[in-house]
Structures are given as C-alpha cells and as structure tokens.
Amino acid sequence: MEKSRRILAYGILAIVILILALTGIIVAIMHIPIEGSSGDIAVIDLDGTIYSRGTEEGLFSDYQPGVEDYIEWIEDAQEDDGTKAIIIRINSPGGEAIASEKLAKAIKEASEKKVVVAYVESMAASAAYQAASSTDYIVAEKQSLVGNIGVRMEIIHYYGLMDDLGINVTTIKSGEYKDIGSPTRPMTEEEKEMLGSIVNESYDDFVSWVAENRNMTLEETYKVADGRIYSGSQAKKAGLVDMVGTEEDAIDIAAEMAGISGEPELYEYGGKSSGFLGMKFNDALYSFGYGLGKGLAETSVEETSPSYGMYF
Structure with a gap:
C-alpha cells in the first residue's frame, strides 16, 4: 500500500x-513582442553593471540584461517607424570596457537616425557615462552621480597568503611574460608599465569619445576626466550634462527635439527582473x-x- x-x-x-x-x-x-507595438518615445532602462552577457535568472535570483540585450532594444526602437525618439534611463555604475564601447557605438548610431536623450536618474558613472555622452542630450537629476571617467585594471594577488600557508607554485611557461598578472607572485615594474600602457591607451580613447560627443576640447575633457564623481548640478557646470532636471523634463526635451505634438506615448523596453519570488x-x-x-x-x-x- x-x-x-x-x-x-x-x-x-x-x-x-x-x-x-x-x-x-x-x-x-x-x-x-508583437510587431508594431511601440510608442512615440521608446524608454530603455540601462540598469546595473554593464556586462557583455546577461546573468542567468533563477528561482531566487535576478536576470541582469547584457549589452547585447540593450543593443537589440536600441536597434528595435531605431527601426520602428512609430518611434520618434529614444530615452536611455540610466542607473549604472559602469562596467566592462569592451561591452561599454559596443553599447556607446550602438547609441551613437541610433542618434544619427532618431533623437536620443539620456536621463540620469541615480547614477551614470564611467561606462554608463560613456553611454550617456553618446546621446543628443543629457538630463540628470540634481543629486545624481555623474562622471567617474577613467579606466582601471584589477589584479588579485594572494601569494602572501600562500606563503603563510606554506603553499608553493611552480610555473612552466613558454615566454617571459606568459604569466603576467599571475596572482601567485609579485609583478615586476616592467610588467606594471606594460599593463599601464594598455590602461592609458583605453583611457585616451574614452576621453576622445567624450570630447567628440560633448563638443569639448581634449584639454577641457582631460580636466574633468580624472576619475572624480560629480553631482548632477556639478556635472552641468563641468559641461558633462545639458540640463539638471527630472524624467518628465527628459520626456519633454525628447518630444520637442523629435517634433512630437501633444502628449507623447511611451513604450518601455526590458529592465531587470526580480527573480521568481518577485515576479x-x-x-x-x-x-x-x-x-x-x-x-x-x-x-x-x-x-x-x-x-x-x-x-x-
């Protein structure tokens, strides 16, 4: 039984x-999505850290869109005949260098076809600011955080802990620099210079991108691109944003620039899900x-x- x-x-x-x-x-x-489902203004949430690939969604974990998701949404809005403008709503501390460059280029391409406005709600730092700088106009909340323009490379070392535990590592390598950045040994000054040159090259590209898209000289951009973070009002004075305002202001600006009469209809793309329990x-x-x-x-x-x- x-x-x-x-x-x-x-x-x-x-x-x-x-x-x-x-x-x-x-x-x-x-x-x-049903083809043709759109509005006068497409709103795309750039929320969280910018990664090349989105994170997996589980029963208790969120799904974080990756840069390919953002690019797909931007291209959809860009190709939609019913969409006259795009607003990128930004709440992001930055992210991966390559992913950030891809996103910035996609936004720039969209801005050549349609009006694209960035609205900084809480934060547009580093890579997220690069995305914002690629738009036609930037509106930032007064107390938002903007800027942090720069590049960093993080190298984790734990050879000191290994020494304390009596752990030894033998590395057999094909060339002198094959294990550059290894966590099991200190870096040489030459290796630091080699990696530093890569960081500086990427930084120069970042500054040049901001300068070109914000109509600033390189000298002006380097002065404000030392890694510091500005409030929205400070960023306005530094030339990093066009207006201190709210999301409603960003909508009004986008509608005006796109020639939309009357109350614009909004259509939102994507965003971060809240896991199984919050769905x-x-x-x-x-x-x-x-x-x-x-x-x-x-x-x-x-x-x-x-x-x-x-x-x-």
Whole structure:
C-alpha cells in the first residue's frame, strides 16, 4: 500500500512539473513582442553593471540584461517607424570596457537616425557615462552621480597568503611574460608599465569619445576626466550634462527635439527582473519553464575567469 502511494505521489508530481513546464513555454510565446507595438518615445532602462552577457535568472535570483540585450532594444526602437525618439534611463555604475564601447557605438548610431536623450536618474558613472555622452542630450537629476571617467585594471594577488600557508607554485611557461598578472607572485615594474600602457591607451580613447560627443576640447575633457564623481548640478557646470532636471523634463526635451505634438506615448523596453519570488504569476511560470528546459538541455560546464580585467 505504501509503495502504491509513493508511486501515485511521484506520478502527480511529474504531471505538475510537466504542466508548469508547458505553461512556461506558452507564457514565453506570449512574451514575444508583437510587431508594431511601440510608442512615440521608446524608454530603455540601462540598469546595473554593464556586462557583455546577461546573468542567468533563477528561482531566487535576478536576470541582469547584457549589452547585447540593450543593443537589440536600441536597434528595435531605431527601426520602428512609430518611434520618434529614444530615452536611455540610466542607473549604472559602469562596467566592462569592451561591452561599454559596443553599447556607446550602438547609441551613437541610433542618434544619427532618431533623437536620443539620456536621463540620469541615480547614477551614470564611467561606462554608463560613456553611454550617456553618446546621446543628443543629457538630463540628470540634481543629486545624481555623474562622471567617474577613467579606466582601471584589477589584479588579485594572494601569494602572501600562500606563503603563510606554506603553499608553493611552480610555473612552466613558454615566454617571459606568459604569466603576467599571475596572482601567485609579485609583478615586476616592467610588467606594471606594460599593463599601464594598455590602461592609458583605453583611457585616451574614452576621453576622445567624450570630447567628440560633448563638443569639448581634449584639454577641457582631460580636466574633468580624472576619475572624480560629480553631482548632477556639478556635472552641468563641468559641461558633462545639458540640463539638471527630472524624467518628465527628459520626456519633454525628447518630444520637442523629435517634433512630437501633444502628449507623447511611451513604450518601455526590458529592465531587470526580480527573480521568481518577485515576479507576477505568469512571469514566474515562464521562468520555471525556461529554467527546467534549459537545465534538461544543457550539461554543467565549469568556467574559469582571468585573474585580471579592464573596466570603465
């Protein structure tokens, strides 16, 4: 009798999982944007750290869009005949150098076809400011944080801890600099200079981009691009933003620049989801179905990351 009950319970559980998975697929289909769904102004949320690839969504974790998501939304809005202007709503501390450059170029290309306005709500620092500088006009809240223009490379070292623990590492390498940035040994001054030259080259490109898009001279830009962070009102004085204002101001500016008469209709793209527990029911089912299918289809692959990277 007990065995029969267990079999029945497992059978019911399997049916429930199957129903939820199928429901997730159906909801996923429902989530596909309908062609022509747009508004006078497209609003794209640039929220969180800028990465090349978005983070995975789980039962209790958020999905963070990657730069490819942002570029896709920008291109959709750019190609939509019903959309007259684009607003990039920014709440970001910056991110990866290469991802940031891709995003800035995509925004710049969009601004050559349609009006693009940046609205800095809480923060547009480093890479996020590079994105903002690529637009036609920047509106920032008075108490927002703007700037932090610069490049950094982080290298983690733990050879001191290894010495304390009595751990030794033997490195066999093909060339003198093959293990540059290794966390298991101190860096030489020559190696620091080599990596520093890469950082400085990237920094010069960053400054040149800002100078060109903000109609500033290189000398003017270098003076304000020393890594410091400005408030919205300070950034206005430094020439890094065009107006201190609210999101409503950004909407009004975008509508005026795009020649939109009357009350503009807004259409929002993307954003960060809040995980399974914070979702609406349909979104939760979609997440469950997607996660189940992905888990069944893929094998686990262990990934290793480099000990250093370059960030805006």
